[in-house]
Amino acid sequence: MSAPQTNLERQKRRHRGPLIGMIAVVAFALLLFFAFNVYTAEQGQTPEATAPQIDGRTGESVPAD
16 A cells, blocks of 8 residues: 655655754764774773793793783
8 A cells, every 4th residue: 555645855855854863863873982992992001911921842931021
């Protein structure tokens, strides 16, 4: 069953605002996601060796790089 009156130009005009709004919300969410990833990476710490490194060939302790 189809719609009784179809005016494509009117439908395009009426849907333009909500579509632009949805695109703006998705773009804002992507911007926040990118900013959060940059902030998290910037706040990270360099890993520190907790256990001494052992050379598998000799069994001696090797200083960590």
